[in-house]
Amino acid sequence: MTSVKAKLGAVVLGSVVAGLAGGAFLLLQGFRMRYSLVIAVVVSVVVIQVLARGVTAPLREMAAAAGRMARGEHGVRVSAAGRDEVGQLAAAFNSMAAELERTDAQRRRLVADASHELRTPLTALQAQLENLADGVTEPDPAALEVALAQTQRLSRLVAQLLDLSRLEAGEVPLHRRRVLVRDLLESAAAEARAQCAALGRDVAVVISLDEHPDPPDDGEGLVLDADPERLAQVLANLLDNATRHSPPGSAVHVTGRLQEDDGRPTGCLVLEVLDAGPGVDPADRQRVFDRFARTDTSRARSAGQTGGSGLGLAIVRWVVDLHGGSVRIADPLPDLQPAGGCRVVVTLPA
Known part of the structure; x- marks a missing residue:
């Protein structure tokens, strides 16, 4: 079915038909009216529970998946086989989960790559300064130019990171x-x-x-x-x-x-x-x-x-x-x- 309303209507209709059929069968078997009515209501409730469980199963699955995503499990997905509103919601949920997973992966990669890029000039600069401090390298113009080049490279990297973050946030007007x-x-x-x-x-x-x-x-x-x-x-x-x-x-x-x-x-x-x-x-x-x-x-x-x-x-x-x-x-x-x-x-x- 392509509508949740149709599914709910089918659940109600199925429970009513089951209750009436059960009551009529009991009356034909000689049961009293009051007992037949009570049993028919119980049968209707049981049928509603059984049919409604299938209708609400995707919602319970999405609720459980949302809880897992809140704990950082962005790889979770739900089944989106239905063509009704619940199925469309499941498809949108999977799309959102995929986007969150991609964004989280990019964030992790950004942190790792930025750390690597910053560490490279910092390591070279630290080694050069340690050599100068320990007297291994004379503080001549050539040695200072190497340290200056690494400092300039680090400065350019930080400036590029700031520029890119501002551009992405739309904070750089033209x-x-x-x-x-x-x-x-x-x-x-x-x-x-x-x-x-x-x-x-x-x-x-x-x-x-x-x-x-x-x-x-x-x-x-x-x-x-x-x-x-x-x-x-x-x-x-x-x-x-x-x-x-x-x-x-x-x-x-x-x-x-x-x-x-x-x-x-x-x-x-x-x-x-x-x-x-x-x-x-x-x-x-x-x-x-x-x-x-x-x-x-x-x-x-x-x-x-x-x-x-x-x-x-x-x-x-x-x-x-x-x-x-x-x-x-x-x-x-x-x-x-x-x-x-x-x-x-x-x-x-x-």
Whole structure:
């Protein structure tokens, strides 16, 4: 039955029919009316108990499952075979339990991964400071630079964690204003080149902006209505990933263009960051935007690479979503990436 009302009606009807049938049978057997009436009522009550037990069984199961979930057992599920309101409630309960289980697993993973990421620079910093304190290492500029690098890495990780938590909580409003795309790309490329020089990365950063012949910008070039600080953060994270994984002597390309449909601009700006690194396996292209994501390909941490915090792309996704855009990892471009690599495509309303 597809309705609880129908089931309850069937229970009442079944108990009445059973009581009347029992009473009539007893009268035919010669029992007195008062005895037959009492026995008929008892039979009706027993039938109600039997039939109602089957109707309320899913509710009792959900009550027991809710108690187990309250004790932290998020893997519990209930049977949702019925098509009535109780069956729909059971299906919703299972969906809620699955979401709670997933959220709890993410929370546990976040705590474990954050602890691991924080412990790595702290351990290195502690070892370096102990060597300096014990006189094993001379307090020369080189030793202090190592300690400073670990401190800066720890500071970046904490800042990224705070940014991500604020973004997820919706506590970071966008301060939108007119942003010239060319200025945004040139500034991001200059910062990336300076970072490569400071970290000893032999990687060039090349920008290319394909502006439409008639952009709606009064001749100034492509313009976005966006938060320049947050978009700069997006490009900084993407360029940091790209330059870190690019081989020495290669180039990272940053391109910008208006998205077109049949030769007509669609009102969206497409930014692409292309590197010549190992690339990302197609099966991992969606997962890399999760917090602390690690891929199983050679693009993950390897010998001689410090790796990132696993938060940069998560922040990229949140900032792009706040602007009403999208971000994805696409197949490499043969013209600019003949040896393969990673190609991140960001689409923003222009």
